[in-house]
Amino acid sequence: MLTTKEISRWTSLVLLILVLNLTSIQGQDKQGYQRPPEAIAKLIDAPSTPSVSIDSKAEWMLLMERPGYPSIEEVASKELRIGGTRINPATNGRSRASHMTGLKLKNIASGKELNFSGMPAKPQIANVSWSNDETKIAFTNTTANGIELWVADVNTQKAKRLLGAVINNAYVSAFDWMPNNTHLLVSTIKDGRGAAPEKPAAPKGPVLQETSGAKAASRTYQDLLKNPYDEELFEYFTTVQLKKVDLNGKATKVGSPAIIKGYSISPDGGHILVQTIQKPFSYLVPGSRFPFKYEVWDAAGNMVKLMGHVPLDEVRPNGFDATRLGRRSMSWRADKPSTLYWAEAADGGDPKTKTNVRDHVFMQDAPFMDAPTKIASTSLRYSFINWGDDNRAILNQRWWAKRMDRRTLINPANPDGEGEVIIDRNTSDRYSDPGNPMTEKNEYGWYVLKMDKGNLFMRSTGGSTEGDRPYLSKFNVKTKKQEILFRSEAPYYERTIDIISKKADKIITLRESEKEPPNYFIRDLKKGTLTAISDFPHPQPDLIEVNKEIIKYKREDGVDLTAVLYTPAGYDKNSDGPLPVLMWAYPREYKSAKNAAQVKGTPYSFTRVSSGSPIFWVLRGYAVMTNTEMPIIGEDEKEPNDSFREQLVMNAKAAIDKIVGMGVGDRNKIGVGGHSYGAFMTANLLAHSDLFAAGIARSGAYNRTLTPFGFQREERTYWEAPDLYNYMSPFMHADKVNEPLLLIHGEADNNSGTFPIQSIRFYNAVKGHGGTAKLVMLPDESHGYRAKESIMHMLYEMDTWLEKHVKKAVTKPEGASINSKGK
Numbered sequence: 001m002l003t004t005k006e007i008s009r010w011t012s013l014v015l016l017i018l019v020l021n022l023t024s025i026q027g028q029d030k031q032g033y034q035r036p037p038e039a040i041a042k043l044i045d046a047p048s049t050p051s052v053s054i055d056s057k058a059e060w061m062l063l064m065e066r067p068g069y070p071s072i073e074e075v076a077s078k079e080l081r082i083g084g085t086r087i088n089p090a091t092n093g094r095s096r097a098s099h100m101t102g103l104k105l106k107n108i109a110s111g112k113e114l115n116f117s118g119m120p121a122k123p124q125i126a127n128v129s130w131s132n133d134e135t136k137i138a139f140t141n142t143t144a145n146g147i148e149l150w151v152a153d154v155n156t157q158k159a160k161r162l163l164g165a166v167i168n169n170a171y172v173s174a175f176d177w178m179p180n181n182t183h184l185l186v187s188t189i190k191d192g193r194g195a196a197p198e199k200p201a202a203p204k205g206p207v208l209q210e211t212s213g214a215k216a217a218s219r220t221y222q223d224l225l226k227n228p229y230d231e232e233l234f235e236y237f238t239t240v241q242l243k244k245v246d247l248n249g250k251a252t253k254v255g256s257p258a259i260i261k262g263y264s265i266s267p268d269g270g271h272i273l274v275q276t277i278q279k280p281f282s283y284l285v286p287g288s289r290f291p292f293k294y295e296v297w298d299a300a301g302n303m304v305k306l307m308g309h310v311p312l313d314e315v316r317p318n319g320f321d322a323t324r325l326g327r328r329s330m331s332w333r334a335d336k337p338s339t340l341y342w343a344e345a346a347d348g349g350d351p352k353t354k355t356n357v358r359d360h361v362f363m364q365d366a367p368f369m370d371a372p373t374k375i376a377s378t379s380l381r382y383s384f385i386n387w388g389d390d391n392r393a394i395l396n397q398r399w400w401a402k403r404m405d406r407r408t409l410i411n412p413a414n415p416d417g418e419g420e421v422i423i424d425r426n427t428s429d430r431y432s433d434p435g436n437p438m439t440e441k442n443e444y445g446w447y448v449l450k451m452d453k454g455n456l457f458m459r460s461t462g463g464s465t466e467g468d469r470p471y472l473s474k475f476n477v478k479t480k481k482q483e484i485l486f487r488s489e490a491p492y493y494e495r496t497i498d499i500i501s502k503k504a505d506k507i508i509t510l511r512e513s514e515k516e517p518p519n520y521f522i523r524d525l526k527k528g529t530l531t532a533i534s535d536f537p538h539p540q541p542d543l544i545e546v547n548k549e550i551i552k553y554k555r556e557d558g559v560d561l562t563a564v565l566y567t568p569a570g571y572d573k574n575s576d577g578p579l580p581v582l583m584w585a586y587p588r589e590y591k592s593a594k595n596a597a598q599v600k601g602t603p604y605s606f607t608r609v610s611s612g613s614p615i616f617w618v619l620r621g622y623a624v625m626t627n628t629e630m631p632i633i634g635e636d637e638k639e640p641n642d643s644f645r646e647q648l649v650m651n652a653k654a655a656i657d658k659i660v661g662m663g664v665g666d667r668n669k670i671g672v673g674g675h676s677y678g679a680f681m682t683a684n685l686l687a688h689s690d691l692f693a694a695g696i697a698r699s700g701a702y703n704r705t706l707t708p709f710g711f712q713r714e715e716r717t718y719w720e721a722p723d724l725y726n727y728m729s730p731f732m733h734a735d736k737v738n739e740p741l742l743l744i745h746g747e748a749d750n751n752s753g754t755f756p757i758q759s760i761r762f763y764n765a766v767k768g769h770g771g772t773a774k775l776v777m778l779p780d781e782s783h784g785y786r787a788k789e790s791i792m793h794m795l796y797e798m799d800t801w802l803e804k805h806v807k808k809a810v811t812k813p814e815g816a817s818i819n820s821k822g823k
Contacts, residue, residue, distance in 0.1 A: 033072070033789040033790070033792065033793045034792070034793050034796040034797075035792050035793075035796060036616075036792060036795040036796040036798075036799050037620065037799060039542070039616075039619040039620060040616045040617075040619065040620070040795050040799060041792060041795070042542065043540050043542070043543075043609050043616060043619075044068075044069065044611065044788065044791060044792060044795070045068070046539045046540045047068070047539060048065075048066040048067065048068060048539070049066075049517065049518075049536050049539055050063040050064055050065050050066060050104075050536070051063075051064040051066060051100065052064070052520065052534065053128065053130070054108075054497070054498065054508060054520070055130060055134040056134065056440070056441050056498070056500075057134070057500070058108055058498070058500040058508060058522065059107070059108060059109070060105055060106070060107065060108065060134075060154060061105070061106040061108055061520070061533065061534065062103065062104075062105060062106075062128070062130075062137065063103070063104040063105070063106060063113070064100045064102075064103055064125070064128060065100055065101050065102035065103070065104070066098075066100055066101070067099070067100075067101045068788065069611065069786065069787065069788035069791060070786055070787055070788065071787060071788060071789065072779075072780070072787040072788070072789040072790060074787070075096070075780050075781065075786050075787040075790070076779065076780040076787075077090070077095065078090065079095035079096070080095075080233055080237065081222075081223040081748075081750070082223065082224075082225055082230045082233055082234045082237075083171075083223070083224070083225055083230075083234045083238070083281070083286055083287035083290075084221055084222075084223050084224060084285070084286020084287050084288060085170070085171060085223065085286070085287060086223060086750065087170045087171075087237050088170075089196060089237065090144065090145060090146075091142055091143075091144075091145070091146050091147055091165075091169075092146060092147065092167070092168050092169065092170050092189055092237060093142060093147050093167070093169040093170060094169060094170060096782065096786065097126060097142075098126070099123075099124035099125055099126050099142060100123070100124075100125040100126070100128070101123055101124070101125070102119070102123060102125070103116055103119070103123075103125060103128070103137070103139070103152065103159075104116070105154065105157060106533075106534075108522075108533050111533075114157050115157065116152045116157050116158065116159040117157060117158050117159065118158050118159045118160055119152075119159045120141045120148075120150070120161075123141055124141060124142040124143075125139050125140070125141055126139065126140050126142065126169075126174075127139055127140045127169070127173070127174045127175065129175070129176075129177060130177075131177050131181045132177055132179055132181055132441075132444075132445030133181045133445070134154065135153070135154050135155060135181065136151055136152065136153060136154065136181065136247070137151070137152045137154065138150065138151045138152075138175060138177065138184055139151075139152070140167055140169065140174050140175075141161075143165055145165055146164070146165020146166065146167065146189075147165060147166075147167035147168075147169055147174065148161055148163060148164055148165055148167065149161070149162045149163040149167055149174070149175060149184070149186060149245065150162060151184075151247060161249070162184075162245055162247070162248075162249040163186065163188070163245060163249060163251065166188045166189050167186065167187060167188060167189075168187045168188055168189045168237075168238075168239075168240045168241075169187065170237045170238055171237070171238040171240075171259075171260075171261065171287065172187050172238075172240055172260045172261060172262060172263070173187065173262070173263075174186070174187055175187065175245075176263070176264070176265055178244070178265060178269050179265065179267065179268065179269040179444060179445060180269060182246060182247055183244050183245060183246050183247075184244070184245050185242060185243075185244055185245075185254065185263070185265060185272070186242065186243050186244075186245050186251070187240045187241075187242060187260070188240065188241050188242070188243050188251075189240075189241070190239050190240070190241045190257040191241060193236070193239075196233065196236055196237075197229065197232040197233060197236055199229055200229060203227075204228070207226065207227050207228075207283070209283055209284070214315045215315060215317075217316075217318045217709040217710075217717060218284055218285055218314065218316075218709060219707070219709060219710065219752050219753070220706065220707050220709075220752055220753050220755070221284075221285060221286050221752055222749075222750045222751070222752065222755070223286070223750050224282075224283055224284070224285070224286060225281055225282070225283050226283060231281050234281065234287065235259060238259045238260075238277070238287070239257050239258065239259050240257065240258065240259070240260045241253060241256075241257045242254040242255055242260070242263065242272075242274075242301065244299075253301065254272070254297070254299070254300065254301035255272075255274070255297055255301030255302075256301070258274070258276040258277075259276060259277040259278075260274060260275065260276055260277070261275045261276070261277050261287070261288070261292055262274075262275045263275070264331065264332060266332050266337065266338040266366070267332060267333075267334065267335075267336065267337055267338070267444035267445075267446050268337035268338050268444065269299060270298065270299055270337070270338055270366065271296050271297065271298060271299070271304060271338050271366060272296070272297045272298075272299065272301075273294065273295075273296055273307075273330065273331070273332065273340065274294075274295045274296075274297055275292050275293070275294060275295075276292060276293050276295060277290045277291070277292045278290070278291040278292055278293060278309075279291070280312065282312055282314055284314050285312075285313060285314055289312070289313035289314070290312060290313075291309075291310060291311050291312045292310050293306060293307075293308065293309050293310070294306070294307035294308040294309075294310070294327060294330050294342075295307065296340070296366075296368060304366075304367065304368065305367075305368040307327065307330065307340065307364075307368070308326060308327040308330070308342075309326075310324070310326045310327070310328075311326070316349060317348070317349055317350035317351065317352065318709065318710070318715065318717065319351045319352070319401070319715045320351075320400040320401070320713070320715060321351035321381050321399055321400050321401055322349055322350060322351055323345050323349040323381065324345070324349055325344075325345055325348065325349055326344065327342045327343075327344055328342060328343055328344070328345075329342055329343050329382070329384065330342035332446075333363065333387055333412075334387040334442070334444070334446035334447060334448050335387045335388065335389050335390070335393075335442060335446070335448050336365070337366075337444070338365070338366035339363055339364065339365045339366070340363065340364050340368070341361065341362065341363040341364075341375070341385065342361070342362055342363075343359045343360065343361050343362075343378075343382040344359065344360050344362065345358070345359055346358060346359055346360050346377070347359075351381075351401065356379055357377050357378070357379065358378050358379060358380055358381050358382070358397075359377065359378045359381060359382040359397075360374055360376070360377050360378075361374070361375050361376040361377070361378070361382060361385070361395065362374050362375065363375050363412070373415055374415060375410065375412055375415040376395050376408070376410055376415070376419060378395070378397040379397070379406075380397035380398055380399040380404055380406055381397060381398055381399060381400075382395075382396075382397055383396040383397055383398050384396050386437050386439075386448075386449055387448050387449065388448055388449035388451060389448065389449075390412065390413050391411050391412070391413055391414075392409065392410075392411065392449065392451065393409075393410050393411075393412050393449075394407050394408070394409055394410070394422070394437065394449070394456075395407065395408045395409075395410050395419065398427070401715075402426075402591070403426045403427045403428050403591055403592075404424075404425075404426065404427070405423065405424075405425050405426070405427045406421060406423065406424050407421070407422055407423040407424075408420065408421050408422065409422050409477050420477070422475075422477050422480055423480075426591075426592065426595060428590055428591070428592060428595040428596070429592070429594075429595045429598070430461070430463030430468075430595070430598050430600065431463045431464060431465075431598055433460055433461065433463060434458050434460055434473070434475060434482060435458040435459045435460025435461070435462075435471075435473070436458065436459060436460075437449050437450070437456050437457065437458060437459075438450045438456075438457040438458065438459055438472075438496075438498075438499055438504075440499070450499060450504075452474065452503070452504070454476060454477055454478055455474040455475060455476055455477070455483075456474070456475040456477060457472065457473070457474060457475070457485075457499060457504055458472070458473045458474075458475045458482065459471075459472055459495070459496050460473065461495075462487060462488065463598060463599070463600070464599070465599055466490075466599070467550060467599050467600070467601055467602040467603060467604075468488075468493070468600070468601060468602045469487055469488045469489075469602070470487070470488045470493070470494065470495035470496065471484050471485075471486060471487035471488065471496075472484075472485045472486045472487075472496040472499075472504070472507060473485055474504075485504060485505075485525060486507065486509075486523065486525055488604075490604060491513050491514065491604050492511050492512065492513050492604055493511070493512050493513065493602050493604040493605045493606075494509050494510070494511040494512075494521075495509060495510055496508070496509055497509060497510050497520070500522070504525075505524065505525045505526040506522065506523070506524050506525065506526075507522075507523050507525065508520060508521070508522055508523075508533075509521050509522075509523050512604075512605060512606040513604055513606065514548055514603065514604055514605070514606065514607065515538075515544055515606075516538075516606060517536050517537065517538050517539065517606050517608070518536070518606055519532060519534045519535060519536055520532070520533045520534040521533060539608065540608065540609060542619060543607050543609065543615075543618075543619075544569075545569035545570065546566055546567070546568065546569050546607065546615075546618050546619075547566065547567045547568070547569070547571060548564065548565070548566050548603060548607060549564075549565050549603055550562055550563070550564055550565075550599070550601065550602075550603045551563055551564075551565050551658060551659070551662070552599070553654055553655070553657070553658035554654065555650045555651055555653070555654035556650055556653070556654065557650065559593050559596060559597050559631065559633070560597035561597070561629040561631070561651065561654055561655065562599055562600060562601070562627075562629055563583075563625045563626070563627060563628040563629060563655055563658075564601060564603070564625070564626045564627045565623065565624070565625055565659070565664070566607075566615055566618040566623070566624040566625075566626065567579065567618065567623050567624075567664060568618055568619070568621060568622075573662070573663040573664050574663075578660070578663060578664060578665055578666040579621065579622060579623040579664060579665060579666065579669075580621070580622050580623070580665075580666055580669035580670070580671070580802070580806050580807045580809075581622060581623045581624070581625065581659060581664075581665040581666070581669065581670040581671065581806075582614050582617050582622050582623075582624050582625070582670075582671050582672075582673065582802060582806070583625040583628050583652070583655060583656075583670060583671070583672045583673070583692075584614035584624070584625065584626050584627075584628065584672075584673050584674060584678070585625075585627075585628040585629075585630045585651075585672070585674055585678055585681060586630065586674055586675075586676075586677055586678040586681070587630040587631075587632050587644075587648065587651075587677060587678070587680075587681050588630065588631060588632065589631075589632050589633075589634070589640040589641070589712075589713045590631050590632070590633045590634075590640065591633070591634060591635060591640070592633070592635060593633050593635060596629075596631035596633050597631075600627065600629070601627055611785065611791040611794075611795075612675055612698075612784065612785075613626075614626055614673060616795060616799075617799070617802060620799065620802075620803075621807070622802070622806075622807075623659065623664050623665055625655060625659065628651075628655050629651065629655075630648060630651045630652075630681060631647070631651065632644055632647050632648070633647065639714075639716075640713075641714050641724060641728060642724070644684075644727070644728050645684060645688050645727065645728070648681060648684055648685060648688070649685065649688060649689045649691070652672065652685055652689065652691050652692075653689075653691060656670055656691055668693065668809055668810070669693055669806050669807060669809045670691070670692055670693055670806070671692060671693055671694045671695065671696065671801075671802055671805070671806040672685055672686075672691075672692045672694075672695050672696075673695060673696035673697065673698070673798075674696075674697065674698070674700075675698040675699055675700075675784075676698070676699050676700060676751065676754060676783065677700070677712055678697075678698075678700075679697035679698050679699060679700025679701075679702075679743075680697075680700045680701055680702065680730070682695040682696065682697040682700070682741075683695070683697050683700065683702050683730035683737070683741070683762065684728070684730050686730075686737045686738075686739045686741055687730045687733040687734070687736045687737050688733065688736065690738075690739070692739055693739065693740075693805055693806045693809035694739055694740040694741070694742070694801060694802070694805035694806050694809070695739060695740070695741045695742070696741075696742045696744070696798055696801060696802075697741060697742070697743050697744070697759075698743075698744045698745070698794075699744070699745050699746060699749055699751070699754050699759075699783050699784075700743075700745075700754060700758065700759065701753045701754045701755070701758045702729060702730045702731040702758050702759070702761070702762040703729050703731035703732070703758060703761060703762070704718070704725040704726075704728055704729040705718055705725055705726075705729065706753075706755065706757075706758065707752075707753040708725070711753055712753075730762065731761065731762050731765055734762065734765035734766050734768075734769055734771070735769040737766050737769075737771045737773075738771060739772070739805075740772040740773065740774075740801070740804075740805040741766060741771065741772070741773045741774075742773070742774050742776070742797060742798065742801040743759045743762065743763050743773060743774065743775045743776065744759075744776045744778065744794055744797065744798075745758070745759035745760075745775075745776070745777055745778070746777075746778050746780075746781030746782050746783060746784075746785060746790075747777050747778060747779050747780065747781060748780050748781060748782050749781075749782055749783045750782050750783065751782070751783035754783060756777065759775060759777070760775065760777075763775040772805075774797070774801070776793075776794070776797050778790045778793070778794065
């Protein structure tokens, strides 16, 4: 028999085992997806506002119903990550694509909403497109085993399926309307394709790559081809058979199967410009830079002319103003029946070449037998052309290094003419931005410049010292002066969507305010009337009484800064005292302190909280600073990043001093966070200052030696500026991170540079030096998170971190100087 002492010992042991098992079970439960507090969760559960498309005559509004966030089961569906793209092998479409769950018509004159009959039972709608005459609407519907083609009739409100699950939307667009409005040109799976290639049981040999002296600097692309099996899969899923399909579903083959990266039908419908990818493929760059041919086919798919053969684009000069050799940006003139135009580099594509001519622009008429005509040369890098008519077009050129935007009015009928520069500005100067030209449909159904004699109609965001005040103007191309036709006025934020009268005295606008959600209106400028044509309700009413304002302040070197401040409903700093603060930001580079200081945003825009927003925490008792300006400035010969850390800390200190000085923020309880480059910023602030109680960094990159050929807007390579890369990399300074840091990253991040290993290694570095950190890896999520479970869990982790390390923080930061942690 057991003694009393032995019985007691065994009883204690059993109880200990039970406690350990219970603890283990509880620990395992904590490993599952968690839900944040209800004040946060209900904003994610809020219904989505429909997307809107309005026809050019303002007769019909198409309402496209959007579902909520997809489930983790949907996001985790099998996908192929090959050639720089992601493909759903079950549907032969793009993986992670967004879908709509319904289409509805609204007659703008009567306000009556009409449903389409004959719609798919469980629609997953995408690729919605009006016919040129706007009497039909084509769309795709994704099923479990493929993508179908559907069409809906605007007049009868009837929908029908044209093709079964044979659409190939893996790499190229699903379809395009033919100009006759009775046929569509459709990308389909090759007939008799057979089963997908099977992965070999064993490799057939090593994977080989070889270089022979040519410089081939490239960014850190992801999802690249890795082996011959990937090559087989890429070719299998991206090979397309174009077909012409009528409105009864009768399909006719157009051309032969090919790996097509893009196609475009000429305005008159007589020709098709097709870009066909060729071999060899590359393991170094994505499919968009594989060799390809520009081919012109007739409407039946017969080859008319090979317009160019572009080789593999692995070897390119370094820099954002660099480009490849050969013909590029080839497209149809919008104002001609069948005329192609394109650009060619005149400087070898190298921005370091000293020259007054960077690019030449050519055009060529069908049947493409005569020599191409040069219509312009550019002193900056060619960007695009806005076509008007025979005698008027706008040539757009840019130069990133100097933030230059130049637009020239050219006469295509007189290619020997000089052209007249009508806009020459710095792209970072918001206050001088006249906007972009408004367009209208021509006889081909293509959009061309809307002009009134010598005037363009321009739509601008309207940057000003009061914030953004969008406007519509007449821009005189001779005097370069603008006549404002309409401008947004406080307390509304209202922007022009379309001009619906010949004299531009009647427009469609999208208007919102701090408390009112965006809705569409017809504004009669002549009569001074405003008529609502939509009435979308507030999707998140809990935010109605939240306070919002733009705050202005200066950093210590005199640069003006702004942030958008949110405080809880009913908050009174005099009676409630200072609040814990969440500061959310994203650094941006400038070559001008004056431009960096300009006011951005507006206090009158509607607040709708999306999954990545920090505004959730205003409902949890925090003051939230969003769009907190973090300019990194390098004027003249200085580069912005040369003093990145110092400027970052100056920006943060100025923001903190402002909110504390207002009596709104508690200096001891301020957290900082950001996504992507904002995460990089957060890690640097924790490493090089003691300003914050804690930080949250989502989907960031922390070791810049892993992006050695440049990152963000930094053009210099690691080998050109090794000290800079080490200076800017928080990974190299992980020993200085002595504030709690929450790292969140998607396990399937495909953004250039932000490999998941970045967060994993940085967490290990902080942990290895005794820091406080937590790493959250979200399964199957990319750079931005999509699954509802992932989003809820992200918000749970962020809320838990802020409550523990910010709201309950008691330790006063040691100092505000960058030198507090050394250099």
